[in-house]
Amino acid sequence: xxxxxxxxxxxxxxxxxxxxxxxxxxxxxxxxxxxxxxxxxxxxxxxxxxxxxxxxxxxxxxxxxxxxxxxxxxxxxxxxxxxxxxxxxxxxxxxxxxxxxxxxxxxxxxxxxxxxxxxxxxxxxxxxxxxxxxxxxxxxxxxxxxxxxxxxxxxxxxxxxxxxxxxxxxxxxxxxxxxxxxxxxxxxxxxxxxxxxxxxxxxxxxxxxxxxxxxxxxxxxxxxxxxxxxxxxxxxxxxxxxxxxxxxxxxxxxxxxxxxxxxxxxxxxxxxxxxxxxxxxxxxxxxxxxxxxxxxxxxxxxxxxxxxxxxxxxxxxxxxxxxxxxxxxxxxxxxxxxxxxxxxxxxxxxxxxxxxxxxxxxxxxxxxxxxxxxxxxxxxxxxxxxxxxxxxxxxxxxxxxxxxxxxxxxxxxxxxxxxxxxxxxxxxxxxxxxxxxxxxxxxxxxxxxxxxxxxxxxxxxxxxxxxxxxxxxxxxxxxxxxxxxxxxxxxxxxxxxxxxxxxxxxxxxxxxxxxxxxxxxxxxxxxxxxxxxxxxxxxxxxxxxxxxxxxxxxxxxxxxxxxxxxxxxxxxxxxxxxxxxxxxxxxxx
Amino acid sequence: xxxxxxxxxxxxxxxxxxxxxxxxxxxxxxxxxxxxxxxxxxxxxxxxxxxxxxxxxxxxxxxxxxxxxxxxxxxxxxxxxxxxxxxxxxxxx
Numbered sequence: 080x081x082x083x084x085x086x087x088x089x090x091x092x093x094x095x096x097x098x099x100x101x102x103x104x105x106x107x108x109x110x111x112x113x114x115x116x117x118x119x120x121x122x123x124x125x126x127x128x129x130x131x132x133x134x135x136x137x138x139x140x141x142x143x144x145x146x147x148x149x150x151x152x153x154x155x156x157x158x159x160x161x162x163x164x165x166x167x168x169x170x171x172x173x174x175x176x177x178x179x180x181x182x183x184x185x186x187x188x189x190x191x192x193x194x195x196x197x198x199x200x201x202x203x204x205x206x207x208x209x210x211x212x213x214x215x216x217x218x219x220x221x222x223x224x225x226x227x228x229x230x231x232x233x234x235x236x237x238x239x240x241x242x243x244x245x246x247x248x249x250x251x252x253x254x255x256x257x258x259x260x261x262x263x264x265x266x267x268x269x270x271x272x273x274x275x276x277x278x279x280x281x282x283x284x285x286x287x288x289x290x291x292x293x294x295x296x297x298x299x300x301x302x303x304x305x306x307x308x309x310x311x312x313x314x315x316x317x318x319x320x321x322x323x324x325x326x327x328x329x330x331x332x333x334x335x336x337x338x339x340x341x342x343x344x345x346x347x348x349x350x351x352x353x354x355x356x357x358x359x360x361x362x363x364x365x366x367x368x369x370x371x372x373x374x375x376x377x378x379x380x381x382x383x384x385x386x387x388x389x390x391x392x393x394x395x396x397x398x399x400x401x402x403x404x405x406x407x408x409x410x411x412x413x414x415x416x417x418x419x420x421x422x423x424x425x426x427x428x429x430x431x432x433x434x435x436x437x438x439x440x441x442x443x444x445x446x447x448x449x450x451x452x453x454x455x456x457x458x459x460x461x462x463x464x465x466x467x468x469x470x471x472x473x474x475x476x477x478x479x480x481x482x483x484x485x486x487x488x489x490x491x492x493x494x495x496x497x498x499x500x501x502x503x504x505x506x507x508x509x510x511x512x513x514x515x516x517x518x519x520x521x522x523x524x525x526x527x528x529x530x531x532x533x534x535x536x537x538x539x540x541x542x543x544x545x546x547x548x549x550x551x552x553x554x555x556x557x558x559x560x561x562x563x564x565x566x567x568x569x570x571x572x573x574x575x576x577x578x579x580x581x582x583x584x585x586x587x588x589x590x591x592x593x594x595x596x597x598x599x600x601x602x603x604x605x606x607x608x609x610x611x612x613x614x615x616x617x618x619x620x621x622x623x624x625x626x627x628x629x630x631x632x633x634x635x636x637x638x639x640x641x642x643x644x645x646x647x648x649x650x651x652x653x654x655x656x657x658x659x660x661x662x663x664x665x666x667x668x
Numbered sequence: 669x670x671x672x673x674x675x676x677x678x679x680x681x682x683x684x685x686x687x688x689x690x691x692x693x694x695x696x697x698x699x700x701x702x703x704x705x706x707x708x709x710x711x712x713x714x715x716x717x718x719x720x721x722x723x724x725x726x727x728x729x730x731x732x733x734x735x736x737x738x739x740x741x742x743x744x745x746x747x748x749x750x751x752x753x754x755x756x757x758x759x760x761x
Contacts, residue, residue, distance in 0.1 A: 276705065277708055483717040483721060484721075520733045571688070574692075575692060576712045576715070
């Protein structure tokens with residue numbers, strides 16, 4: 080088992096008591112064992128069976144039974160409330176095992192309840208937290224009902240009403256649409272208008288338990304049929320003067336927008352990294368295809384284009400995981416800066432994963448279009464994955480979160496902040512519990528990019544790979560300088576949700592830079608760790624090379640040895656059945 | 669260039685805010701009624717954030733990013749800023 084170096088300042092632990100790393104590694108192994116080998120046709124949660132469920136528009140009953148037996152819901156409940164949740168990055172690792180097999184199960188079994196939960200863990204009182212924990216630990220589900228089709232991510236304009244009633248409590252009126260598990264949840268976390276005035280202080284968050292509601296006053300709307308996650312129970316809720324007690328209000332009256340924007344920083348930083356599991360499986364599926372199929376008297380794997388595409392997909396997974404790692408650990412270590420990192424992760428990771436899937440589909444060729452059989456899971460994942468950039472903050476909404484912060488970052492943070500603590504990039508180091516109360520809407524600081532600047536003086540330059548890393552780090556520094564110039568001179572109209580496409584492009588480039596900073600940080604910390612692949616500069620050089628090209632930089636040629644090293648690792652992990660992410664975790668199949 | 673936080677009045681800040689908000693909305697400052705909620709003019713929550721950043725920058729003064737949500741008109745925001753400036757001055761003295 081891989082155990083990280085003990086962090087500085089970590090609480091001393093008696094020998095023999097499992098620590099955070101042992102706990103998460105054991106949990107991942109347990110889920111892998113219980114869910115079994117997905118390529119084994121006799122497994123009740125095999126890809127074949129999951130595809131059949133998808134065709135039928137059903138969530139895998141066997142999958143839900145296994146996750147119930149494993150009490151996966153406990154992973155969404157903080158330890159202080161009786162659950163297992165202690166770190167966001169470790170939750171991501173656990174959920175990846177589910178998403179590798181089925182995005183529907185990942186979202187439909189779990190993520191919805193987790194999203195609802197972060198609101199209650201952030202601002203709920205002790206009684207609400209205890210009641211919420213009870214529901215989940217008893218195997219119940221909670222829906223997160225924010226969405227109204229007419230307003231999309233502009234949820235400040237939401238109309239669903241929770242009007243304070245003259246008799247105390249609130250009266251619910253209106254509809255919430257495309258709500259996961261609305262039909263079967265034991266409770267809903269609702270976002271409702273509590274004041275008719277326009278603006279951002281007119282909405283509040285409610286924790287409405289189904290058991291206490293007058294069933295004659297509300298109804299569940301018909302299910303939506305979607306392109307992907309076809310087994311998810313996406314429906315809606317219609318309320319007609321439904322009374323809700325005072326005790327349902329989460330946090331302060333009128334502070335719902337702020338609560339949502341704070342709490343969802345946690346899910347925005349976490350969910351993309353969970354869904355990375357779907358692309359991990361897709362890469363493994365295409366590697367299997369490429370090794371087995373003969374064309375032009377060679378296996379597809381011997382065709383240079385195919386080989387390069389597979390390596391590129393692996394690098395994209397490592398890039399996404401590096402950014403995801405920094406963003407999820409930032410929740411603990413740099414909570415005041417998380418708004419930007421979470422938005423960057425929610426924006427860039429789904430985009431890179433989706434692009435990687437598209438490239439992989441080209442190698443798969445016509446097999447990509449087949450809905451069943453050995454490679455059928457690929458087309459399911461490629462249909463399911465886009466839901467990731469739709470739910471709870473679309474790509475443009477994430478860019479709009481970053482845009483108003485660019486001028487402040489340009490003036491106050493870049494080239495002057497201290498670098499992030501090394502622990503931000505250390506995969507297996509312990510972290511203190513989630514500081515829900517410290518999440519803030521904007522801080523004007525950015526210690527992740529400061530780590531990149533600091534690294535330039537520290538990076539080694541002995542080998543060709545190391546020199547590539549260093550050269551690209553310098554180019555990224557130039558990029559940050561250009562961003563600083565552009566960001567500090569944005570016209571007022573370019574600092575609104577209606578900013579110009581060029582301003583949205585600035586936000587895009589900034590997220591790529593944050594990904595580069597994360598890759599460099601992870602490699603720097605891994606150099607002394609025990610994983611020989613992560614310690615090797617080859618992956619970092621190759622990953623940075625991709626990011627530099629993405630920004631239109633003209634990076635030096637990648638040493639051929641680095642490409643070979645990455646390709647060999649793709650093959651080794653395929654044969655060893657380990658994960659295509661930073662953790663190289665053993666998989667059931 | 670930061671403007672000192674001393675020597676301001678509700679009137680001078682009302683003028684400054686009106687001009688700045690007019691830029692966001694692409695309107696004339698005279699069109700901005702100091703008593704009408706900014707959201708009614710279509711100032712979105714993103715722009716409200718940016719406005720707080722502008723105040724920070726021009727007055728070299730750290731402001732809650734949600735100030736424009738809590739004080740949703742030009743007049744309310746100007747009065748809030750005067751109070752905050754006075755408090756900061758008191759703290760410094």
